[in-house]
Amino acid sequence: MEVPILKQGLxxxxxxxxxxxxxxxxxxxxxxAEKVGKFRARGVIVDVTVLDVMDSFASRTLRDLAHMxxxxxxxxxxxxxxxxxxxxxxxxxxxLEGVDTALDLEEGLAFLDKKTKxxxxxx
Amino acid sequence: MxxxxxxxxxxxxxxxxxxxxxxxxxxxxxxxxxxELVAHLRKDSTQLREEWARRITEAKLLxxxxxxxxxxxxxxxxxxxxxxxxxxxxxALQAYARDLSERIIPRGVETDEVVGIVLLLRDVLxxxxxxxxxxxxxxxxxxLDAYEPAANRIANTVxxxxxxxxxxxxxxxxxxxxxxxxxxxxxxxxxxxxxxxxVIDSQRARQLTEQLLRGIRTxxxxxxxxxxxxxxxxxxxxxxxxxxxxxxSRLLGAxxxxxxxxxxxxQTLVTIGVELGKMNTVxxxxxxxxxxxxxxxxxxSPFTEVAQQPI
Numbered sequence: 001m002e003v004p005i006l007k008q009g010l011x012x013x014x015x016x017x018x019x020x021x022x023x024x025x026x027x028x029x030x031x032x033a034e035k036v037g038k039f040r041a042r043g044v045i046v047d048v049t050v051l052d053v054m055d056s057f058a059s060r061t062l063r064d065l066a067h068m069x070x071x072x073x074x075x076x077x078x079x080x081x082x083x084x085x086x087x088x089x090x091x092x093x094x095x096l097e098g099v100d101t102a103l104d105l106e107e108g109l110a111f112l113d114k115k116t117k118x119x120x121x122x123x
Numbered sequence: 124m125x126x127x128x129x130x131x132x133x134x135x136x137x138x139x140x141x142x143x144x145x146x147x148x149x150x151x152x153x154x155x156x157x158x159e160l161v162a163h164l165r166k167d168s169t170q171l172r173e174e175w176a177r178r179i180t181e182a183k184l185l186x187x188x189x190x191x192x193x194x195x196x197x198x199x200x201x202x203x204x205x206x207x208x209x210x211x212x213x214x215a216l217q218a219y220a221r222d223l224s225e226r227i228i229p230r231g232v233e234t235d236e237v238v239g240i241v242l243l244l245r246d247v248l249x250x251x252x253x254x255x256x257x258x259x260x261x262x263x264x265x266x267l268d269a270y271e272p273a274a275n276r277i278a279n280t281v282x283x284x285x286x287x288x289x290x291x292x293x294x295x296x297x298x299x300x301x302x303x304x305x306x307x308x309x310x311x312x313x314x315x316x317x318x319x320x321x322v323i324d325s326q327r328a329r330q331l332t333e334q335l336l337r338g339i340r341t342x343x344x345x346x347x348x349x350x351x352x353x354x355x356x357x358x359x360x361x362x363x364x365x366x367x368x369x370x371x372s373r374l375l376g377a378x379x380x381x382x383x384x385x386x387x388x389x390q391t392l393v394t395i396g397v398e399l400g401k402m403n404t405v406x407x408x409x410x411x412x413x414x415x416x417x418x419x420x421x422x423x424s425p426f427t428e429v430a431q432q433p434i
Contacts, residue, residue, distance in 0.1 A: 079376070083336030086374040090367040095374070102376035103343055111376075 003028045005035055011043040011112055012036065012074070013105070016050055022057050029065040036074045043112035044069050047105055049080030059094040066099040075115050077101065079108035156269040161209040163255060164248060172201050175247045184239050187230045196223065197240075200281075204244060208273050213280045220284030228289060237285045238278070245274045305331055307338035313345040314415050315377075316408070320353030328364040335368060339377045346415040347372055350408045352383030359395045369402055378418060379403060382411035 001024055006013045012035055014028060032044055046062065048054070066076040077100040081089075089095065100115075102108040164171065176197045179185060185193055200223075203216045224237070252270065256263035300321060308316050317335055339347065349368070351357075357365075369379040381404045384392070405411040416423060 078374075081374045083333070083340055083371075083375065086336060086371040087332060087367075089374060090370045095370045101374050103340065103345075107343070107345075107376055 003031075005031060007035075007039055007041070008109075010041060010116065011045060011109070012039065012041045013045045013047065015047045018050060019053075020051075020058070022061075025058055025061045029061050029068065032065060032076075033068045033072060036069050036072045041074045042116045044074050044076040045105060045108040045112065046076065046078050047080045047108075048078060048085075049082070049104070052082065052085060054081070054085050054089050054094065056092065056094055059089065059096055063096055063099050075100065075112060077108045077111050080104050152265070153269045156266055157208055157273065160252070160266060160270060161205055163251075164205050164208070167251060168201065168205070171247055171251055172197055174251075175201065175244050178243050178247060179240050182239065182243065184236045184243075185227075185232060187232055188227070197244075199223075200241075200244065204248075204277055207277050207280075208270070211273070213276065216277065216280055217284055220281045221288055224285045224288035228285075228292060234282070234285060234289070238282045241278045241281045245278060248274070305334065307334055307342075309342050309344070310348075310412065311416070311419070311421065313343060313419060314348070314412070315339065315342055315344045315346070316348045316350060316412070318350045318353065318408075321355075323354060323357065323361045323364075325360050325364060328361050328368075332364065332368045332371060336371055336375060339372060339375050344377050346378050346380065346418050348380045348382055348408065348411040348415055350383045350411065351381065351388070352385070352408065354385075354388065357388045357391055359397075362392055362395060362397045366397055366401060378415075380405055380411045380414055382406065382408050 001018055001020065003014050003016055003020070003024065006015065012032060014032060016028075020028070028046075032046075035041065036044060044065075046065070048062075051058075062078055066078070069076045078096065079102045081101060100111065102111045172194075176190070176194050179193055179197070180190060188196070199219065203219050207213055207216050227237075249267070249270070252266055253263065256266055303321070305317065305319060305327075308318075310316050315335075315338055317331070317338075319331065323331070335347065335349075338344065349365075351365075365381070369381070372379045379402075381402055383406075384404060403414075405414050413423075
């Protein structure tokens with residue numbers, strides 16, 4: 001199941017529509033890493049609202065995705081983790097260390113606005 | 124089922140006097156001896172009851188009750204006691220013990236007092252048996268063989284009934300504490316506070332976390348202040364749960380500030396080596412809210428016109 005990646009200004013938004021297999025997740029990671037360069041994006045939002053489970057492979061792939069896009073010049077923020085999913089994740093020790101998270105798409109956009117502005121003003 | 128219970132209590136009663144060597148049980152004669160015993164105890168009941176009440180007062184037991192009350196309860200216990208000796212069925216006594224416990228526990232009667240008065244009665248009755256049968260040592264011996272296990276069983280029943288009642292009360296109170304909901308309150312747009320009061324066990328900690336995560340979502344909170352001023356102690360399990368709560372909140376995009384850690388809890392956390400790097404802590408609730416406002420970009424300043432007005 002392909003994840004649509006939408007371009008919105010300087011950001012790319014990957015909106016997950018259904019539960020993903022491991023292969024789908026790897027595809028998503030590679031596609032985003034490639035498109036960040038192609039569209040010269042400054043930020044990436046991955047919306048996981050529909051996911052009701054997040055296993056170790058998924059959280060590791062998302063972490064890798066965040067680190068890969070950062071190396072290619074875009075900040076990634078994961079949005080829409082459900083309370084139950086968050087609780088289950090921390091119990092399994094999957095805390096998405098070093099990855100930014102936000103409540104939903106709106107918060108994610110606000111977060112990226114703040115973060116990229118800070119970076120532009122500094123650089 | 125009832126029979127089983129009686130039998131078990133009886134075994135325990137016998138086990139309580141290991142120093143004495145039991146003669147092979149002779150049911151026929153035991154029954155007839157007990158009958159004789161009961162007749163004796165019924166005949167002298169007034170005198171023995173008074174003796175018992177006197178001994179209770181002397182031993183300064185049941186200080187929480189008046190002497191009239193003691194006498195009334197003593198009468199009831201005495202009748203039950205003799206009845207158990209007669210019939211061997213402890214059900215009525217069990218019910219009475221439970222009822223008695225229910226009445227006297229709230230008045231601060233301790234376990235040792237309850238056990239003490241039953242043992243006193245046992246003593247008073249045994250002495251009266253000694254006085255009555257002192258001429259015939261053989262008979263006295265056999266009377267005691269019949270009396271002792273039954274008396275032990277009674278003492279056991281009353282003590283167990285009392286302790287069970289206490290445990291029931293404790294369970295009930297635990298339930299009540301668990302049901303006291305912990306509110307998740309919004310103080311400002313996107314700022315929640317979660318004041319925690321009382322003892323946290325892992326079940327309550329889990330419930331708190333779930334409530335908080337749901338609260339973050341419905342209130343779209345960005346900052347949460349968890350105040351644990353009212354928490355007396357914390358063990359490793361609960362501390363780790365707190366850390367998990369902080370991490371789970373972060374996954375929902377909220378920053379958690381923990382306030383009001385007492386010196387004892389701070390020491391516990393350091394000793395058990397909780398990863399404090401992930402925890403954002405501020406001394407008290409006021410400081411926590413101020414820090415949260417700073418994170419949210421609020422600036423609170425006094426309204427000078429009001430401040431200058433004479434009160």
